[in-house]
Amino acid sequence: MEHTADMGIHVEADSLTSAFEESAEAMLNLMFELDSIKETESVTFGVHAKDLPMLFVEVLNEILSIQDRHSLAIKRLLAREVKKDNQEYLFVGTIRGEPFDESRHPVKTEVKAVTLSGLKYEEKDHRYIFECVFDL
Numbered sequence: 001m002e003h004t005a006d007m008g009i010h011v012e013a014d015s016l017t018s019a020f021e022e023s024a025e026a027m028l029n030l031m032f033e034l035d036s037i038k039e040t041e042s043v044t045f046g047v048h049a050k051d052l053p054m055l056f057v058e059v060l061n062e063i064l065s066i067q068d069r070h071s072l073a074i075k076r077l078l079a080r081e082v083k084k085d086n087q088e089y090l091f092v093g094t095i096r097g098e099p100f101d102e103s104r105h106p107v108k109t110e111v112k113a114v115t116l117s118g119l120k121y122e123e124k125d126h127r128y129i130f131e132c133v134f135d136l
Contacts, residue, residue: 005136007109008118012129016052017079019128020059020093024077027060027134030109037075037105039096044080046092053121055082055089056130060114063095072097073105109136 009026013019028034047062049055059077067074074097081092111134118133 006115006117006133007136008131008133010129010131012127014127016082016128019130020056020079020082020091021077023056023060023130023132024063024095027063027111027114028074028076030134030136031107031111032073032075032105033108034075037073038098039075040098041070041072042094042096043070043072044092044094046090048085048088048090050088052082052089053119053130055091056121057114057116057119057132059091059093060132064111064113066095067097067100071100073100111136 011019011023011026013022043066045062045066047058049058063074063077074095076096077093079093083090113135115133115135118131120131122129
């Protein structure tokens with residue numbers, strides 16, 4: 001019988017770019033020992049969504065997709081730009097990591113997806129706050 005589980009994160013940061021970077025780090029840290037990953041490869045990507053909470057989900061899910069498509073162990077996200085353009089929010093960022101090597105990158109937990117369950121966004125006292133739940 002397959003076991004399914006969920007785990008949530010709560011991230012607060014002084015800027016939107018930092019909130020996205022810290023959220024990615026929290027997700028990646030669930031999967032790998034980040035200290036074991038070198039930054040020898042990078043992939044730049046962009047996503048868009050109708051609002052900031054959905055942009056947040058799209059960014060984290062795109063990181064998971066890039067990791068799978070490129071067989072990478074990802075160490076971090078560098079958020080280059082988060083902006084509103086007309087009726088959409090746009091994100092451009094770069095992930096850094098190296099080719100996945102099972103002997104050097106044992107998987108702690110497999111994150112399958114970022115879900116809409118528990119998704120929250122708030123800007124309060126000049127802080128950007130995101131919460132979400134991962135499907136493990």
